Amino acid sequence: MESRNAVLKFIANHQDQISGVLSGFDRLVFRGTLRSIAHAAGMNQYLCSNQILLKNFGSHASTSASG
Numbered sequence: 770m771e772s773r774n775a776v777l778k779f780i781a782n783h784q785d786q787i788s789g790v791l792s793g794f795d796r797l798v799f800r801g802t803l804r805s806i807a808h809a810a811g812m813n814q815y816l817c818s819n820q821i822l823l824k825n826f827g828s829h830a831s832t833s834a835s836g
Contacts, residue, residue, distance in 0.1 A: 780787060791797055806812045816822070821829050
């Protein structure tokens, strides 16, 4: 029940930035493509915007995916 309260608190704190809420029995899995980075120019723009060198992308991706 404590995790449910955390979700409700999060929603209350960010309600002005939330346009909808999905809920499910256990977890939801989303599949799709991030079109803005699905091509070389878009990926280059992402890396540049986030000040990530191409040689450091592997560690950035690992950190982003685990967090």
